[in-house]
Amino acid sequence: MGRIKIIFWFLICLFGNHLWAGTITVCNSCEVKSIKKGIAVAADFDTILIKKGTYREFNIQVTKPLTIIGENYPVIDGEDKGEIMTIVSNNVTIDGLFIINVGTSYTADYAAIRVVQSENFLIQNVVLEKLFFGIYLEKSKNGKVYHNKIIGDAVDEYNSGNGIQLWYSQNIVVERNIVQHVRDGIYLEFSDNITIENNISSDNLRYGLHFMFSNDDIYKDNTFENNGAGVAVMFSKRIKMLGNTFKKNWGTTSFGVLLKEINDAELTGNTFEDNTVGISIEGSNRIIYSKNNFIRNGWAIKVRGACYTNTFIHNNFMYNSFDLAYNSNLNDNIFEENYWSGYTGYDLDRNGTGDIPYRPVKLFSYIVNRTPETIILLRSLFMDIIDFSEKVSPVFTLDELVDAKPLMKKIK
Amino acid sequence: MPLRLYQPTTIMIKILKYSFYDLMRSRWSYVYFLFYLLLGFVLLFLNNELSKAVITLMNVIIVLVPLIGIIFGVMYYYNSKEFTELLLAQPIKRSSIFLGQYFGVAGSLTVSLVLGLGIPFILYGLFQSNAIWDFSLLLITGAFLTLIFTAVAFNIALANENKIKGFGYAVLAWLFLAVIYDGLFLMSLIVFEDYPLDNLSLIATMFNPIDLSRTLILLKLDISALLGYTGAIFKQFFGTNLGLFMSIFMLFLWTIIPIWRLGYVSKRKDF
Numbered sequence: 152m153g154r155i156k157i158i159f160w161f162l163i164c165l166f167g168n169h170l171w172a173g174t175i176t177v178c179n180s181c182e183v184k185s186i187k188k189g190i191a192v193a194a195d196f197d198t199i200l201i202k203k204g205t206y207r208e209f210n211i212q213v214t215k216p217l218t219i220i221g222e223n224y225p226v227i228d229g230e231d232k233g234e235i236m237t238i239v240s241n242n243v244t245i246d247g248l249f250i251i252n253v254g255t256s257y258t259a260d261y262a263a264i265r266v267v268q269s270e271n272f273l274i275q276n277v278v279l280e281k282l283f284f285g286i287y288l289e290k291s292k293n294g295k296v297y298h299n300k301i302i303g304d305a306v307d308e309y310n311s312g313n314g315i316q317l318w319y320s321q322n323i324v325v326e327r328n329i330v331q332h333v334r335d336g337i338y339l340e341f342s343d344n345i346t347i348e349n350n351i352s353s354d355n356l357r358y359g360l361h362f363m364f365s366n367d368d369i370y371k372d373n374t375f376e377n378n379g380a381g382v383a384v385m386f387s388k389r390i391k392m393l394g395n396t397f398k399k400n401w402g403t404t405s406f407g408v409l410l411k412e413i414n415d416a417e418l419t420g421n422t423f424e425d426n427t428v429g430i431s432i433e434g435s436n437r438i439i440y441s442k443n444n445f446i447r448n449g450w451a452i453k454v455r456g457a458c459y460t461n462t463f464i465h466n467n468f469m470y471n472s473f474d475l476a477y478n479s480n481l482n483d484n485i486f487e488e489n490y491w492s493g494y495t496g497y498d499l500d501r502n503g504t505g506d507i508p509y510r511p512v513k514l515f516s517y518i519v520n521r522t523p524e525t526i527i528l529l530r531s532l533f534m535d536i537i538d539f540s541e542k543v544s545p546v547f548t549l550d551e552l553v554d555a556k557p558l559m560k561k562i563k
Numbered sequence: 564m565p566l567r568l569y570q571p572t573t574i575m576i577k578i579l580k581y582s583f584y585d586l587m588r589s590r591w592s593y594v595y596f597l598f599y600l601l602l603g604f605v606l607l608f609l610n611n612e613l614s615k616a617v618i619t620l621m622n623v624i625i626v627l628v629p630l631i632g633i634i635f636g637v638m639y640y641y642n643s644k645e646f647t648e649l650l651l652a653q654p655i656k657r658s659s660i661f662l663g664q665y666f667g668v669a670g671s672l673t674v675s676l677v678l679g680l681g682i683p684f685i686l687y688g689l690f691q692s693n694a695i696w697d698f699s700l701l702l703i704t705g706a707f708l709t710l711i712f713t714a715v716a717f718n719i720a721l722a723n724e725n726k727i728k729g730f731g732y733a734v735l736a737w738l739f740l741a742v743i744y745d746g747l748f749l750m751s752l753i754v755f756e757d758y759p760l761d762n763l764s765l766i767a768t769m770f771n772p773i774d775l776s777r778t779l780i781l782l783k784l785d786i787s788a789l790l791g792y793t794g795a796i797f798k799q800f801f802g803t804n805l806g807l808f809m810s811i812f813m814l815f816l817w818t819i820i821p822i823w824r825l826g827y828v829s830k831r832k833d834f
Contacts, residue, residue, distance in 0.1 A: 401790045403798070427791040449788030470618060472788035492615060518753070523792045524760040525752050527768060529785055530777060532626050533745035 178202035186211050186219070186227070193217055201225045201248070209233050209254070216242035224249040224278065234261040244273045253282040255310060262287035262312070266294065274299065284312035285333065290319045297326050303333035305356050313338040313361075314352070317345060325350060335361040336378065343367050351376075358383045359397075362390070370395060380404055381426065385411040394420045397429070406431040407448070410438070418443060428453045429471070432461070441465050442562060450476050450516075459483045467561045468492060468511070472529060475511035477552060478520055486511065486554040490561040498559045508553035514541035517548055575659035575666075578650070582667020586639070592671050595631065599679025607687045613694040617701060620680070621780050624705045625773055629712040630737050632672060636716025637733045639668045641726050651834055658826040661717065665825060669713040673706045680705075697783050704776040707814045711772045712737070714821035721828055740773050748774075761796040769809075772817045779810040 175197055177189040186208055189199045195215050203223040209232045213219070217240075226249045229235040233254040236245070243266075250263045262284035266272050272294040278301075279285045285301040288294065296315060305311030314330035316338045317323060326348045330336040336352030336359045339345060347370035352359035359375030362368070362384040371393035375382050381400035384390060390413060397407030406428040410416070413435040422444045423429035429448040430440075434457040444467045445451035451471040452463075461484040468474045469492040488504065496505035515534045519526050528534055541548060586592045602623065606616045640647075643664065650660045680702065689695055716733055723729040748767050752760055768774045781789060782801060789801045800806045 401787055403791060405790075425787050427787050447787065449785065449791045470615060472785040518749070522753050522756045522760075524756075524764045524797075525749060526789060526792050527764045527778070527797075528745055528749055528752075529781055529788065530622065530625075531745045531774070532622075533742050533749065535622070536742070 174198045174200055176200045176202065177206075179204045190215065190217065196242075209235050211236045213238045213243050214240050216240050218244040219246065219248070220244075221247035221249070226251060229253050229263075231255065234259075234263075234265060236264045238264065238266045238269055238272060241270045242272070243269065245275070245277060246273075247276045249278045249280075250282075251280045253279075253284070255283045255312075257310070260284050260287065260312060260316075262316075265289060266291045270294070273297065278302075280304075282312065282333070284316060285314040285330070286316070287313075288315075288317045288320045288323060291323070292320065293322045294320075295324045295326070296328060297324070299328045301328065301330045301333065303331065305333050308334055308356055311356060314355070316340075317342040317365075320345070324348070330355065332356075335359075336375070337361070339363065339365045339368065341365060346370070348372055350374075353377050355379060360384075362387055366390075369393070374398070375400075375407075377401075381406045381408060383409040383411070384413055384416075385409070386413075388414050388416075390416040392416070392418045392421060396422045396424070397426060398422075398424045400426045402427060406453075409433070410435045413438065417441075422446065423448055423451070431455065432458050434458065436460055438462075439464070443467070445469065445471055445474075447471065449473065452476070454479065454484070461485070462487075464488055465558075465562055466490070469561065473513065473516045473519075475552075476516050476520055477512050477549065480549070482549050482552045484552075486552070488556045488558055489554055490558040491554065492561075494557045494559075496557065503559055504556040505559060508555045509557040510542055510545070510548065510553050512548045512552055513538045514547055572659075574655050575663040578660055578663025579666045579670070582639075582643075582664045583671050586667060586671040591635070592675050595635075595672065596675040596679045599676055600682060603680045603683030607683055613684070613687060613689065613692045613698075616684075617694050617697045618784060620698075620701060621784065624701055624708070625777055625780075626741055628676065628705050628708045629741060629773060632669075632709045632712030633716045633719075633733045633737050634730075635672060636665075636668055636713040637720045637729050639664070640717055640720035641729065648834065657829045657832075661721075661825055661829040662822070665713060665717050665822065669710050672709045672713065676705050676709060677702055697780075700780065700783055704779055704814070707818060708772065708776055710818045711814070711821065714818065714825060717825050718821055718828070721825065721832060740771055744771050745774065765796065765800055769813050772814065775810055775813055775817065779807070779814070782806050782810070 173194060175183055175189050175193050177183045177186055177199060183189045186201060186206055190213060193199055193215060198218040198220060201221045203225050205226045205228055207228045207230055209229040224247060227235060229252045231252050231254045235250050235253055245264060253263050254261045263279045263282050264274060265287040268290045270292045274286055275297040277299045280302050282303055286296055301314040311334040313335040314333040314337060315325060318340050320342045322344045324346045328350045330352045331354050334356045336355045337347060338361045340363045342365045345368040350373045353376040355378045357379045359378040360382040364386050366388045369391040374396045376398040378400055381397060400407055407423040407426040407430060409431045411433045414437055416438045418440045420442045424446045427449045429445045429451045431453045433455045436459045438461045440463045442465050446469045448471045450473045451468050453476045456479045463486045466489045468489060474491060491509050494505055494509045496507040498505050515538055606619055610616045647660060684698060689698060715736060719732045720729045752764060768778050
């Protein structure tokens, strides 16, 4: 027994620092009145507890592995002077702060919270308002951005920043955040193995989510609504997009998702509702689109060329003004077993798929591509007549672009 | 008994009432009513979904309502010609006679349309659905189209003593506005595609009541596609309430002008 006790005490002495790390309380009437001071006096792995109050500070450098917790959302007011918090150490946790007034600059990307070359960080329950950039992760790894609320007041693209930005970062989880009224809700550049989950990105000036040169990322169950142009995914490989909702992206250059130079991706179970264009595809190959719902979009899918070996299977196309616009003369893409609300065929052998193929590209969609003003003749009887004659004997539209097995009932 | 000039408006209402009840008793308005009733039920039965049924219905309303309005109007005018001549022999204002008959026909057609389509949709739970606004807009445009095309029909019939000619012109007028107009419209858009066309296309829409009602419905159903076009004028027209108000205002004009002309011509015509 005695020996075990000695070992136990020895262990406690060894790790004591870690197990009973000190707590430093910061408040307006405490001994430590500022967060900067708190960080200065703290030892590694200490907790800094910030009580309710307003702290007018900026350029706070977190240089030690600390846990910084706000009690009842203390306000950190940067007074528009510059960056507010910069994390340059591993193992930092930031929890429950209310950060406002980040400085705007045309030369530096000031952020409310910036993480630079650090690992194992956790940023959660933070509320950001009146910001330039929100949470900026730079060359960082293995972190988590969880349950934050970022509400900007961006008006113009040139002097506003992004909500959550990842730059050269890896293995990061971005989960349950709400981002509104910034330039790009979530922005990724050169970031691999990122999971973006359950976020709501809405009313942003440019994109709800913007993806560049980032591979092997997953985004699922997010909602992107009413953003300037929707979601742009560009120059990336092996992206998985699962169960997201893209809604109400209206405008001349607006879309639910733009896929540009994307290869080997997967889009499953997403919902595209009330967008001008559901998915706009350019130069993207080997993508599988399955079990997506396209509801009441202007164009469900717009294929702009150089898209090969894509598969569209088991999707629901419902009440879109146009199901598909296609401006290439070559088709190497497969449309099979989708449900099209515009399908007027029959199923005499009762096998669940229609007996005559469905042609998703209408002659009218071809005409509108050529002369956009003709959109005003949408749903005119004359258009129905020429669409019908084109359906009977295709002249202008691609003959082989058909869904040979259109489903009779929509996929649940 | 001394010859007495009656109050023109009461006479008009009397004739309106007579025409209305005459039509309500006649087979044709029942046929019309039953047709819409059946159409409504069949559409809902096949689609099983209100919003999809509304889209199909839109096509029907835009094509069939004008056709039925114009044919029925011409038919009624020629059928009741003897009665009209009898009335003309009385000291009654001419405009009262013709406007009374016109409102009788247009009114009964509108009632048949609204009830015939309204009943099935209400039974299928229209009030619980968010398609109610689309649907009411559809009925309003349907009513407008009935008023417009019946007025056009009366104008055509007044101008032609010959029944066959009158029917021919009526069908032609419908064919022109429903199909040919859009064909010419499309061709001119394609021929002049190098020029800015937004103004032209909006103005061309205003000159055709069928296109006008179509636009009104597009504003509800296809707004996401309409906003895909890059043009400031389109954007202003479709993106704001301007389009809705303009279309409704133009539909009003389209209703008032043929009715006014009906009164004007009937006063001067030599019977």
